[in-house]
Each structure stands twice: as structure tokens, then as C-alpha cells.
Amino acid sequence: MRLSIRESYAGKHVLLTGASGFLGKVWLTQMLHNDSGTGKFYILLRRKATRPAAARFERIVNTSPCFKPLHEKHGRDLARFLSERIEVVDGDISLPGLGLDPETSARLGRDIDLVVNCAGLVDFDPDLRDALTTNVDGTIHVADFVEGCEKAALLHISTCYVAGTRNGRNGEVLVPDYAPNGEAFDAAAELASARVRIAEIEAEFETQEKADEITAEAKAQLVKRGRSPDNAKLVATLVRRIKRDTLKNAMIEEGQERAQRWGWTNIYTYSKSLAESVLAPRTERLRFSLLRPAIVESALAYPFPGWNQGFNTCGPLSYMLGGWLRELPLRKGIPFDIVPVDYVGNGMTIAGAALLNGQHEQVYQCGTSDKNPLAIDRACDLTALAHRKHLRRKGDTVVDRLILARWDGVEAEIDHTLSVPNLRKVTKGVAKVMRDLPSRWPKMVHRGAKKVADKVDKIDDNLDTIERLIDLYLPFIYENHFIFSTDNLLKYDVVEEAFRFDPTALDWRTYWINVHIPGLRKWCYPLFEGRTPEQYRPRHKFVLDGENAPAETPAAAPAHGGSR
Amino acid sequence: MNTPKRAAFFRAEGVLVSRGVLAATAYYAANAHKFGERALRLGLVALSAPLQGLLGQNDRTLANRLAFLAARRMSEDRLAELGEEYAEDILKDKILDRGVELIKRARAEGHRIVLLSDNISEVMEPLLPHLPKIDDLVCNRLEIVDGEATGKLLDPVVGSHGDGRWAQGYADRQGIDLRACTAYGSHGTDLLLLAAVGKPCAVNPDFTLRRSAREADWPVIEYQE
Numbered sequence: 001m002r003l004s005i006r007e008s009y010a011g012k013h014v015l016l017t018g019a020s021g022f023l024g025k026v027w028l029t030q031m032l033h034n035d036s037g038t039g040k041f042y043i044l045l046r047r048k049a050t051r052p053a054a055a056r057f058e059r060i061v062n063t064s065p066c067f068k069p070l071h072e073k074h075g076r077d078l079a080r081f082l083s084e085r086i087e088v089v090d091g092d093i094s095l096p097g098l099g100l101d102p103e104t105s106a107r108l109g110r111d112i113d114l115v116v117n118c119a120g121l122v123d124f125d126p127d128l129r130d131a132l133t134t135n136v137d138g139t140i141h142v143a144d145f146v147e148g149c150e151k152a153a154l155l156h157i158s159t160c161y162v163a164g165t166r167n168g169r170n171g172e173v174l175v176p177d178y179a180p181n182g183e184a185f186d187a188a189a190e191l192a193s194a195r196v197r198i199a200e201i202e203a204e205f206e207t208q209e210k211a212d213e214i215t216a217e218a219k220a221q222l223v224k225r226g227r228s229p230d231n232a233k234l235v236a237t238l239v240r241r242i243k244r245d246t247l248k249n250a251m252i253e254e255g256q257e258r259a260q261r262w263g264w265t266n267i268y269t270y271s272k273s274l275a276e277s278v279l280a281p282r283t284e285r286l287r288f289s290l291l292r293p294a295i296v297e298s299a300l301a302y303p304f305p306g307w308n309q310g311f312n313t314c315g316p317l318s319y320m321l322g323g324w325l326r327e328l329p330l331r332k333g334i335p336f337d338i339v340p341v342d343y344v345g346n347g348m349t350i351a352g353a354a355l356l357n358g359q360h361e362q363v364y365q366c367g368t369s370d371k372n373p374l375a376i377d378r379a380c381d382l383t384a385l386a387h388r389k390h391l392r393r394k395g396d397t398v399v400d401r402l403i404l405a406r407w408d409g410v411e412a413e414i415d416h417t418l419s420v421p422n423l424r425k426v427t428k429g430v431a432k433v434m435r436d437l438p439s440r441w442p443k444m445v446h447r448g449a450k451k452v453a454d455k456v457d458k459i460d461d462n463l464d465t466i467e468r469l470i471d472l473y474l475p476f477i478y479e480n481h482f483i484f485s486t487d488n489l490l491k492y493d494v495v496e497e498a499f500r501f502d503p504t505a506l507d508w509r510t511y512w513i514n515v516h517i518p519g520l521r522k523w524c525y526p527l528f529e530g531r532t533p534e535q536y537r538p539r540h541k542f543v544l545d546g547e548n549a550p551a552e553t554p555a556a557a558p559a560h561g562g563s564r
Numbered sequence: 565m566n567t568p569k570r571a572a573f574f575r576a577e578g579v580l581v582s583r584g585v586l587a588a589t590a591y592y593a594a595n596a597h598k599f600g601e602r603a604l605r606l607g608l609v610a611l612s613a614p615l616q617g618l619l620g621q622n623d624r625t626l627a628n629r630l631a632f633l634a635a636r637r638m639s640e641d642r643l644a645e646l647g648e649e650y651a652e653d654i655l656k657d658k659i660l661d662r663g664v665e666l667i668k669r670a671r672a673e674g675h676r677i678v679l680l681s682d683n684i685s686e687v688m689e690p691l692l693p694h695l696p697k698i699d700d701l702v703c704n705r706l707e708i709v710d711g712e713a714t715g716k717l718l719d720p721v722v723g724s725h726g727d728g729r730w731a732q733g734y735a736d737r738q739g740i741d742l743r744a745c746t747a748y749g750s751h752g753t754d755l756l757l758l759a760a761v762g763k764p765c766a767v768n769p770d771f772t773l774r775r776s777a778r779e780a781d782w783p784v785i786e787y788q789e
Contacts, residue, residue: 378639378641378711381597381639381641381642382641384597385641385642385645388645389645389649392649406595408597408598410597410598508641509640509641509644509645513641513645
């Protein structure tokens with residue numbers, strides 16, 4: 001089916017949510033850079049404390065490497081170029097009416113042709129309240145807004161992994177009230193039940209019994225740290241922190257239980273699937289498509305090869321394989337559905353164009369497992385080769401260059417001898433032996449043993465983090481065999497080459513070794529090490545002008561919702 | 565400009581680079597994915613080493629086949645990456661300056677340059693940027709099935725007596741007169757190749773080739789790294 005992107009978007013106005021996120025930014029700049037012909041982009045951003053949306057947008061444009069191609073293309077003229085094509089709107093998807101003022105809401109309602117909802121909380125296991133607020137309520141608010149528009153259609157970004165723990169080929173269909181375990185499921189009832197449970201948990205944390213328990217815990221911690229448990233101020237501070245953390249953990253636990261009960265891999269996929277289910281009954285009155293990307297990773301070409309942002313799926317796994325962890329539980333042959341972010345950007349563009357033309361499908365999946373699969377064991381081998389390439393030449397130490405570079409990470413079974421749980425048994429054993437030395441032994445020996453035990457404890461803490469990370473990823477690297485059909489995106493014969501989506505064109509070796517892992521090393525690994533990735537400083541600073549300029553007096557605003 | 569109707573055939577091993585196939589297979593073996601694999605593969609290379617010595621004077625088909633068995637079940641990705649690494653880090657430094665001069669001279673004389681190598685394409689192709697322009701590279705290719713090497717070299721195996729026949733076919737296809745061509749060989753295997761051209765030359769010859777070159781009154785060039 002022929003599809004011209006430029007003809008489809010010509011003069012059309014688009015409202016984008018989640019423009020501060022990885023995918024949102026790439027898509028927006030891709031559209032601008034490749035001259036999509038779009039009339040105007042309305043960027044919905046929420047204020048952050050003292051910073052209004054427009055100032056946030058300015059900061060994004062001036063600091064994100066994603067805007068580098070636009071800076072380089074337009075130089076000093078970028079402000080004029082963007083001001084003609086972009087209007088930044090103060091709003092918040094977690095609020096009814098998107099938190100828009102009535103005048104803006106009415107104006108957008110008249111003008112907008114397409115709403116692209118890219119906003120979402122992408123952490124695997126976030127606080128259940130946040131997940132529902134951003135991923136479910138946010139979707140409801142966006143859908144309500146689109147329904148109120150005169151002519152707008154909605155492109156909602158979901159994820160392929162709403163399929164849950166369902167093995168095999170997953171088609172491009174929207175199943176109302178879907179649950180992966182096949183049991184009868186009512187999304188509205190589940191949502192209501194989750195909210196009731198959230199309220200109950202919150203109420204539990206307000207009881208006197210819980211308050212006493214937390215206070216006792218705070219005092220015990222202070223004693224352990226050698227501080228006075230009678231210092232009321234210290235106790236109060238610690239109580240607040242413990243309460244916040246334990247409440248969050250309780251919410252995560254509740255979310256995980258709910259997700260697993262119905263067959264989802266984590267809270268993220270559970271909440272994204274709930275969002276799809278709340279959209280499903282609106283098919284009669286709302287023109288919408290779902291775009292489900294698989295695992296969105298480093299750009300192949302746009303904005304530049306290797307661009308990545310924040311914590312992602314591959315980052316921690318590949319980072320672990322670049323260190324001393326050598327045995328990662330992986331099941332040979334499982335497709336690891338990685339898709340470069342610029343591919344997903346093009347997928348969004350195509351799906352949006354189809355919506356504008358009325359040639360759309362209900363669901364588009366955007367991945368590689370169907371047409372050009374990458375097996376997880378191959379990804380592991382490629383990761384080892386990429387680390388090898390880097391460490392041999394640029395390893396920080398001789399150990400890196402001579403040993404780590406030649407000691408490849410390999411796939412292993414979960415119960416492998418050198419598995420993390422087994423290593424933890426050793427660390428715990430060593431720590432115990434060091435602490436339980438006979439008291440008659442000299443003090444010097446005890447002091448030495450204590451130092452060893454403390455070091456081993458630190459190693460055990462690191463292993464604990466790794467173990468939890470591996471548990472988080474097991475559904476994708478060991479337990480399930482997912483293939484996501486991508487026929488719907490591929491049915492379009494896109495006229496403009498720059499906007500095509502062709503997963504078969506991806507050369508995994510080149511991408512992985514020369515683009516993806518170096519990209520992660522530059523943009524993501526520093527975050528794991530508590531460092532700041534390289535900052536981008538454009539030659540000419542971008543300043544919004546005209547009505548887009550940030551307000552003089554910033555106002556405080558609610559803070560909720562995230563972006564992809 | 566018309567395409568030159570003359571060609572110069574160069575055997576890579578011994579003429580242009582001072583490392584043979586075994587060094588490459590040993591590198592692959594020593595850098596396999598897992599430690600256990602490395603030991604097994606290195607064992608295979610060690611076993612094939614005496615055969616290289618024994619058979620290398622004559623037809624090296626069997627010796628090459630045995631040597632590359634060490635790459636069996638190695639991923640295509642690893643073959644390519646290690647090949648590039650080996651070419652860049654090791655083989656590049658083993659390029660013989662005199663061999664490079666011979667290529668330049670042949671080019672200046674209007675010859676088309678053809679490089680024959682017992683090594684596999686994964687090793688030889690990354691080496692090309694470090695050599696003077698080569699018009700045709702003829703080297704061995706490993707059979708790849710489902711992204712892994714089977715350990716089998718695809719026919720025709722370079723490094724056999726068939727190289728002479730191959731040169732004849734090549735000349736026919738390119739419209740080249742072999743009598744006007746030059747060939748530089750270094751092993752007994754190259755005898756038929758050298759015999760097929762008008763201007764044969766033995767470079768750093770092994771025992772078999774040295775004896776034959778003397779009998780045929782072919783020029784012999786000696787040089788080292």
C-alpha cells in the first residue's frame with residue numbers, strides 16, 4: 001500500500017506527549033530534520049518545580065545530543081525554525097484535561113489532527129501508584145482529550161511485551177480485557193481493585209501500630225550507626241524516610257504480585273496492557289492505533305549512530321558482561337527483540353501517517369524478532385566481542401587489557417556452578433567464618449578478619465544487586481520465547497526513503513559491535529558508575545521566542561508522570 | 565584506459581606475509597568463546613601442525629582442511645571479528661616490504677594484481693587496506709550454516725595444485741595471455757601455478773620449490789621480515 005509521509009503530514013498539526021523521553025525526542029527531531037511537512041507540533045510538557053514547560057523545552061534543546069543534527073543543520077536559525085513549527089504547551093497527562101487551561105484546550109481541540117502519546121513510565125518495577133497514574137490514568141486522560149477534539153486521531157505508544165509470558169508468535173491484535181494467562185479478566189475491575197488495595201496499603205501505613213514499628217526500626221538503625229536514639233529530630237527524619245521507602249516497596253510488591261498473578265512479566269507491562277484495555281472499548285468513538293515497540297535501544301543512524309539515553313534493557317546486562325560476571329543465565333535461541341530507536345521513530349511516523357489518511361490498522365508492532373531475529377546467545381557473543389574490542393585497546397588497566405578482554409561472558413543455565421546465587425553462598429560463608437573466629441585467637445587476627453568480612457559484605461551487596469537485576473530480565477532472556485509480528489508496518493510502501501522501516505536491513509554484527517555497545521558505553525554506562533555522560537553544548541544557544549518564550553514568573557506545579 | 569591484459573599472481577604466504585595459515589587458526593583457537601573450547605581447538609591446531617609441515621611441500625588441501633577444523637562451530641561474528649583483529653594486530657606487521665615492492669613493480673608494468681591465499685576471507689579481506697591495490701583476492705572460504713562455521717573449507721580449496729588450473733580459467737575469463745603473466749610462489753604447491761605462466765619466480769622457496777626452480781631455471785628471490 002503506497003504511503004507518502006510528506007503528503008500525509010502536510011499542514012497537519014500534531015500534539016506530542018513524552019517529548020522529553022528517549023523515544024519522544026528522537027521522533028520529534030527526526031520529523032523536523034527529515035522535513036515531514038507537519039504543520040505544527042504542540043509539545044505537551046509539564047512544569048518542573050520552578051521551571052515552566054517552555055524553559056524545560058529550551059533546556060532539552062540545548063543539552064540533549066538528540067538535537068545535535070538540528071543545531072548543525074540550522075545553526076543560529078534554529079530558534080526561528082523551531083518557533084515556526086513548535087508550540088510548547090504547559091500540561092500534565094496525569095491530570096484530567098491534560099492539565100491544560102480552558103483556552104489552550106479549546107484551541108488545541110480545534111487544531112490538532114494527531115495526538116502522539118509517547119509519555120509513559122518505563123521502569124520495569126516502579127511504585128504501583130506511579131505506574132497506574134502515568135501509564136493508565138495518563139492514557140485515559142489523553143484518550144478523553146482526543147475524543148473531545150474536532151478531528152484528532154490518537155497514536156498511543158505501548159509495548160510488544162503487553163503479551164506477557166505468552167510464548168510463540170504474538171499477532172498485532174488488540175484483545176479487550178486481555179490477560180496473558182488466559183483467565184477471564186476484567187481490566188476495569190482489576191484497576192478498581194488495584195486502587196482499593198493501594199488505598200488499603202496507604203491506610204495501613206497511617207496506623208499507630210505501623211508508626212510504632214517504623215519508629216522502633218528508626219531507633220534501631222540509629223543505635224547501629226552509633227547515634228543517639230533519643231534525638232527526636234533525627235528519629236523523625238529517619239522515620240519519614242523509612243516510611244516512604246517501605247511504602248514504596250509495599251506498592252512495588254503489590255504491583256509485582258498483581259502482574260505475576262495474571263501472567264505479565266512486570267509492573268510496566270501490566271500497566272501498559274491495562275492502558276490498552278481501557279482504550280479497547282473506545283474503538284467506535286475514537287480513531288486510534290497502538291504502536292508497540294519491542295526493546296528500544298541505541299540509534300542506528302539518527303540522530304547519530306549509538307545515541308542512547310538513560311537506563312535501558314541492554315545497558316545493565318551488557319555492563320555486567322563487561323565486568324567480572326562471566327556467566328549470565330540465557331537460554332540459547334531465544335529471540336532478543338531489540339529495535340533501534342530511529343527504527344521505532346520511523347514506525348511511529350508511518351503509523352501516524354496511516355492514521356491521518358484513514359489507512360490505519362488498530363495495532364502495529366515494531367520489532368525485529370519476526371523478520372530479522374537476533375538470538376540471545378548471539379547477542380551475548382556479540383557483546384563479548386564488543387567488550388573485547390574496546391578493552392584490548394582502551395582498557396583502563398593491564399588487567400582489563402590482558403585478562404578481561406580475553407575472558408568472554410558466556411550464556412549459562414540458571415543453576416550454573418558460578419551462578420550469582422552460588423557465588424553469594426560463598427560470600428556469605430566467608431563472611432560468617434571471618435566473623436565467627438574463636439575468641440581466643442589474637443585480636444590482630446580478629447581485626448584482619450573483620451576487614452575481610454566487611455569487604456566480602458560489599459561484594460555480596462553488589463552480587464545482590466546483580467541477582468535482582470538478573471531476576472528482572474529473566475523473562476526476556478531465559479524464560480520466554482517471544483516473536484512479535486510486524487506485518488502491519490511492513491505493508492506500507494513508504495515513498496520517502498528516510499521514513500522507511502525495514503528490520504531486514506539491520507546488520508546485527510555491525511550494529512552491535514560498532515554502534516550499540518559503544519553507544520551504551522558512552523551514554524549509559526557512566527550512569528551506572530555514578531558519572532555524568534558527555535554533555536552536549538551547541539555552538540549557538542537556542543532560545544524560544546515569541547509566545548513560546550517561558551513566562552517571567554515561574555509557578556509551582558504538581559509533579560507526576562514520566563516519559564519514555 | 566584499457567584493462568591490462570597481463571596479470572601478476574602472488575601467493576600471499578611466504579611472498580607477501582611471513583605468517584602462514586597455522587598462525588591464524590591458532591589465533592582463532594586461542595580466542596574462542598569459552599575456555600574449554602579454546603583448549604580443544606588449540607589441540608586440533610597442534611595436531612594439524614606436523615601435517616602442515618609434511619604436506620605443505622606438496623598439495624596443502626588436506627593440511628588446510630585440517631587446520632581450519634579448529635574453527636568448527638565458531639560463530640560467523642567471531643570469525644569476522646577475530647579475523648579483523650588478527651589482520652590488524654598481527655598480520656599487518658608481518659607484511660614483507662619486498663613483497664609489497666614486487667606488487668608495486670608489477671602494477672607499474674601494467675599487470676593486474678591477483679593475490680592467492682591459503683587463509684580465509686575473514687583474515688585476508690581486512691588486510692587489503694594495508695596492501696597496495698589488489699585487483700582480485702582469491703582465498704579460502706569456510707562453510708557457514710546457521711551463523712556458525714562447519715569447519716569445512718568450501719571447494720575449490722586454495723593452496724592446492726588446482727591453483728594452476730584456476731589461474732588458467734581466470735586468464736580465459738579475463739582475456740589474459742598467461743604467457744605474458746608473472747607469478748610469485750613460495751611453496752611446492754605453487755609449482756603448477758608457476759609453470760602455467762610465462763614469468764615464474766620463486767620467493768623464499770621451500771625445499772620442493774627450490775629444487776624445481778633450480779631445475780627449471782626459474783629466478784629465485786630471497787628476503788626476510
